[in-house]
Amino acid sequence: MGEFIMNNGLILAIESSCDETAAAIIRNGHEIVSNVVASQIESHKRFGGVVPEIASRHHVEQITMVIEEALAQANLKPVDLDAVAVTEGPGLVGALLIGINAAKAFAFANNLPIVGVHHIAGHIYANALVQPMEFPLLALVVSGGHTELVYMKEHGSFEVIGETRDDAAGEAYDKVARVLNLPYPGGPHIDRLAHEEGEAVPFPRVWLEEDSYDFSFSGLKSAVINYKHNMDQRGEAISPAAVAKGFQESVIEVLTAKTLRAAREYQVKQVIAAGGVAANKGLRISLETVFEEEGIPFFVPPLKLCTDNAAMIGAAAMPMFEAGIRGNLMMNGRPGMELKSWV
Amino acid sequence: MIWLGIETANTPLSVAIVRDGKVVAELVQNIKLTHSAGAMPAIEEVLARAGLKAGDLDVIAVSEGPGSYTGVRIGVTLAKTLAWTLQIPLVGVSSLKALAANATLYNGLICPIFDARRDNVYTAVYQGVTLEALVEDHHAHIADLLERLRALDAPILFVGTDVGLFWDNIVEELGDNAFRAPFSLDLPRATEVIRVGTKVELPSVEATHHFVPQYKRIAEAEANWLKEQKEKEHE
Numbered sequence A: 001m002g003e004f005i006m007n008n009g010l011i012l013a014i015e016s017s018c019d020e021t022a023a024a025i026i027r028n029g030h031e032i033v034s035n036v037v038a039s040q041i042e043s044h045k046r047f048g049g050v051v052p053e054i055a056s057r058h059h060v061e062q063i064t065m066v067i068e069e070a071l072a073q074a075n076l077k078p079v080d081l082d083a084v085a086v087t088e089g090p091g092l093v094g095a096l097l098i099g100i101n102a103a104k105a106f107a108f109a110n111n112l113p114i115v116g117v118h119h120i121a122g123h124i125y126a127n128a129l130v131q132p133m134e135f136p137l138l139a140l141v142v143s144g145g146h147t148e149l150v151y152m153k154e155h156g157s158f159e160v161i162g163e164t165r166d167d168a169a170g171e172a173y174d175k176v177a178r179v180l181n182l183p184y185p186g187g188p189h190i191d192r193l194a195h196e197e198g199e200a201v202p203f204p205r206v207w208l209e210e211d212s213y214d215f216s217f218s219g220l221k222s223a224v225i226n227y228k229h230n231m232d233q234r235g236e237a238i239s240p241a242a243v244a245k246g247f248q249e250s251v252i253e254v255l256t257a258k259t260l261r262a263a264r265e266y267q268v269k270q271v272i273a274a275g276g277v278a279a280n281k282g283l284r285i286s287l288e289t290v291f292e293e294e295g296i297p298f299f300v301p302p303l304k305l306c307t308d309n310a311a312m313i314g315a316a317a318m319p320m321f322e323a324g325i326r327g328n329l330m331m332n333g334r335p336g337m338e339l340k341s342w343v
Numbered sequence B: 001m002i003w004l005g006i007e008t009a010n011t012p013l014s015v016a017i018v019r020d021g022k023v024v025a026e027l028v029q030n031i032k033l034t035h036s037a038g039a040m041p042a043i044e045e046v047l048a049r050a051g052l053k054a055g056d057l058d059v060i061a062v063s064e065g066p067g068s069y070t071g072v073r074i075g076v077t078l079a080k081t082l083a084w085t086l087q088i089p090l091v092g093v094s095s096l097k098a099l100a101a102n103a104t105l106y107n108g109l110i111c112p113i114f115d116a117r118r119d120n121v122y123t124a125v126y127q128g129v130t131l132e133a134l135v136e137d138h139h140a141h142i143a144d145l146l147e148r149l150r151a152l153d154a155p156i157l158f159v160g161t162d163v164g165l166f167w168d169n170i171v172e173e174l175g176d177n178a179f180r181a182p183f184s185l186d187l188p189r190a191t192e193v194i195r196v197g198t199k200v201e202l203p204s205v206e207a208t209h210h211f212v213p214q215y216k217r218i219a220e221a222e223a224n225w226l227k228e229q230k231e232k233e234h235e
């Protein structure tokens, strides 16, 4: 399949692991030439969450249009490209398969090599689109399905030093939002409410063992549910803003403290945040503040690059491509794919 | 005219090349290899055997369903992407009609069947030779299908690897009117997908973007949601 050399440094990247059909063209691993995202959120809203079968149906409807749009916005033709990158996992298997099969067909027809990318490596590499990554590096990955602290010694080296033992941060946000009758996805709504004036309802912080970098958010979620239940029983109205504020304070305090402790212990040169919850205003401010005091450069991608997109997949694919990693036409979706180092 | 045919709507996989009305190569298999892993390599293989490159193709015919949701989508995604990037027309063909086409010389009623689990099937009734649909492609409980077929009061030829799952039931309901195709006609074939495809007018290249599978069934979550909406209206 194709020549394995880079001519123009151009990668077409495709992402379809959840509810966004996305394609992007990235030059030299860091320059966004085009970045197209067709979101299905509106369609899933009525179900209160992403329905896998519906997601797959939308992906197949959108996929060629999204790829064409990415090429059109970049004013490029398939012959200009050097490689195709696609999210191989983790994610919803039926959803992954659309991006993967489109990528394989496109790569085959245009005689291009293909690279399968880990979705979380993609979220982390979204940062490479903003400024060069400096190693050793610590990444706080906070998304709908993941909450992890990842230590990177160099490009392509991933050590998960802590992860959630139950709910992911984004999942907790969405569940608490449902308790507060906020629309799906709830994260941005809670974030907005948390910034309104007023008191916060105090909720517990879950630290786990003293030296652990793991997280747990299900207890916090239960505390919110219990609080609402007790207030309902007493016939008292809750203040959604006060609940949102208290919940968000708890999440941010734990995320910030553990990230700071890890950054110190691992003596990293850079700290980055990634994933949909990294769009959270409170979290951004908290991390920026502590790392400025600490004197460690901290970065978080712009909102558009925090939630699912294909640009981040193209950014992660570039160092993989350079390391000689190639997929083939047998590539399959890997819903439970582990984040493994490629160096 | 060089046609590529793709059929992945159910467990069997078939890919074929037809050139100027002659079969050049066809791959037909019925093994439990996922289509995601198997379909694209199969396309590469038949093209290679035919001594062709992707760029030599003039038109693609794909089995558009019904069948396994994921299976249908894999074939359609491959076909859509190939057709769009090669800028050639894409023709969709009913998976049931293509299966019925295996028995095209049978001058009577043909009933293709794909298992849809929980005693449900995807099915239709086609007139042999003309392949005219007498009962359109649909999703049905096997009992409802058999009741409908009994009312036709005519000999019916059943085709498909899944017929065996229901055969006792079929014979019980239809008795002497039930006929079963020889096993060699049970697998869907990409050459038949192409042959059926040649009978329709070629769509424009621009139409490819809007090509969607024919599931013949709304997603379960959507069905439940619609039911809830109706219940709310009644309240």
Ligand SMILES: Nc1ncnc2c1ncn2[C@@H]1O[C@H](COP(=O)(O)OP(=O)(O)OP(=O)(O)O)[C@@H](O)[C@H]1O
Pocket (backbone or CB within 6 Å): A017, A018, A090, A091, A119, A123, A142, A143, A144, A145, A146, A169, A170, A171, A173, A174, A185, A186, A187, A188, A191, A275, A276, A277, A278, A279, A280, A281, A306, A307, A308
């Ligand atoms: N401002 C915000 N504050 C808190 N959470 C947010 C904010 N914006 C988005 N989120 C949350 O981010 C999540 C979506 O992020 P993302 O798209 O990265 O997750 P995903 O792709 O579904 O999961 P994963 O990447 O782990 O597979 C949702 O849970 C959403 O509520």
Ligand SMILES: [Mg+2]
Pocket (backbone or CB within 6 Å): A119, A123, A143, A144, A275, A276, A307, A308
């Ligand atoms: Mg994500």
